[in-house]
Amino acid sequence: MATLDPSDLQAVWLTLKLASVTTLLLLLIATPMAWWLAHSRRWYKGLVSAVVALPLVLPPTVLGFYLLLMMGPQGAVGELTRALNLGTLPFTFAGLVVGSVLFSLPFAVQPIQNAFESIGQRPLEVAATLRASAWDRFVSVALPLARPGFLTAIILAFAHTVGEFGVVLMLGGNIDGETRVLSVAIYSHVEAMEYGPAHLLAGGMVLFSFVVLLGLYLAGGKSWRVTR
Amino acid sequence: MNISALRGRVAAVVMSFGLMSAPACAGEVRAAVAANFTEPMARIVELFQKESGHTVKVSLGSTGKFYSQIANGAPFDVLVAADEKTPQRLEAEGLAVDGSRFVYAMGKLALWSAQPGLVDAKGAVLGKGAYNKLAIGDPKLVPYGMAAKEAMEKMSVWSAVRGKLVTGENITQTFQFAATGNADLAFVALSQITKDGKATEGSSWIVPAHLYNPIRQSAVQLSAAKDKAATQAFLAFLKGGKAVAIIRSFGYELP
Known part of the structure; x- marks a missing residue:
């Protein structure tokens, strides 16, 4: 029977931490972006949409490669972080978070944007006639109505980050407890022909992903009925 | 037609x-x-x-x-x-x-930096710690990574460098970490920094053959x-x- 060593368990913990932090940050970033995209009529809206959707079509290695160059000591971002005395981001957990947020951005923005768009102007106008402030309309009307979109965004952003590989491989440097996430740990085990631990981790990941998705979809089904 | x-x-x-x-x-x-x-x-x-x-x-x-x-x-x-x-x-x-x-x-192992003057003629830079990261190939996967580990163990610097270690999944990626400047130092294959018998830019140290298994x-x-x-x-x-x-x-x- 194959067993997991401490560094494998650390990889599990690190993956959950990365996915959680990324999902939280994405909710904070994606919500205003989605709101703006849903309501703006500016000419450059298409431009912003295209940039947000880029990670959908780019191979993760492209993103990883450019992030490695940009966040490196000679890159624009690297120079900035060094000027702020933060060091450089590659090979750090913070660097992985930045990469993951960019990589999963469309998976968070698009469902929320669709939800805001499907609400339409009408409920917000009605709320306005009842003297609800802009903030109140957003918090009390738009957010609850958009709940299914948020749920989808959370599921997708979390799952996508757990399944992320190319960006992490290019940026991470495979450091135990810092950047060695599950997908990289599995890859290393497979390459080193350690199929026992590879099976345990990979099989566990399939099971975990399925259970989380099932749970969220079941819960999502209920809340959809409630909101409609 | x-x-x-x-x-x-x-x-x-x-x-x-x-x-x-x-x-x-x-x-x-x-x-x-x-x-x-x-x-x-x-x-x-x-x-x-x-x-x-x-x-x-x-x-x-x-x-x-x-x-x-x-x-x-x-x-x-x-x-x-x-x-x-x-x-x-x-x-x-x-x-x-x-x-x-x-x-x-x-194969011959070399310690390399993209910065001129960083790597000295004896590899003493490893023990001094005046660098951000040291890239090596994953010793489990990459023969040059294994050789790097052996050499550092023989030099008694392995425990000193561990906190600064980043690993590439092949020797090209290891080289790339240093070539992009993200790691100051890397153990690479001499072939990667040699063209037509001459060393490429930066600074390097060819690791003596007795420090690692051939x-x-x-x-x-x-x-x-x-x-x-x-x-x-x-x-x-x-x-x-x-x-x-x-x-x-x-x-x-x-x-």
Whole structure:
């Protein structure tokens, strides 16, 4: 029977931490972006949409490669972080978070944007006639109505980050407890022909992903009925 | 357009395809090549194709990955590995042709930095700690990574560097970490920083051979090889004088 060593368990913990932090940050970033995209009529809206959707079509290695160059000591971002005395981001957990947020951005923005768009102007106008402030309309009307979109965004952003590989491989440097996430740990085990631990981790990941998705979809089904 | 004109066009297209493909006797070799041998292999392949008329399709990667792929039926004719262990293992498992294995190069390890003046002539920089990160190949996967670990253990700096270690999954990625400046130092293959017998920019230290077990880079013909004649011609060429001259010019030695 194959067993997991401490560094494998650390990889599990690190993956959950990365996915959680990324999902939280994405909710904070994606919500205003989605709101703006849903309501703006500016000419450059298409431009912003295209940039947000880029990670959908780019191979993760492209993103990883450019992030490695940009966040490196000679890159624009690297120079900035060094000027702020933060060091450089590659090979750090913070660097992985930045990469993951960019990589999963469309998976968070698009469902929320669709939800805001499907609400339409009408409920917000009605709320306005009842003297609800802009903030109140957003918090009390738009957010609850958009709940299914948020749920989808959370599921997708979390799952996508757990399944992320190319960006992490290019940026991470495979450091135990810092950047060695599950997908990289599995890859290393497979390459080193350690199929026992590879099976345990990979099989566990399939099971975990399925259970989380099932749970969220079941819960999502209920809340959809409630909101409609 | 009438039918006969159409037929003429179709014939012309078919004929042009016929002209594009190589002569009937030319074969194809599918080679799995260890990443450290990327550049010399490109030169060798170019020369071999010109002289023999055969074509060589090169796939680059880590030796460990190629083992897994070959064990699972990957369509390669030869493995040009970064070690001796993997070809031996393939032979023992019947996946490679008995007696076809040979050492084509002795790998040399170098400590390299993209910054001039950072690496000194004795590698003392490792113990001093005046650098951000040190990149090595994953010792489990990359023979040069294993050699780097052995050398640092012999130098008694292994425990001192551990906190600064980042690992690449093959030696190309390891080199890239240092080439982009994200890691100040990297243990790489001497071939990666050698062109035409000269060192590329930056600073480097060639690790003395007694500090690590010899990296006996071996090639082997795989049992699944389809075009046996072309494959054998390619392996013979790899042993021959012209290939050896190229291999030496990249800083490798021969046994």
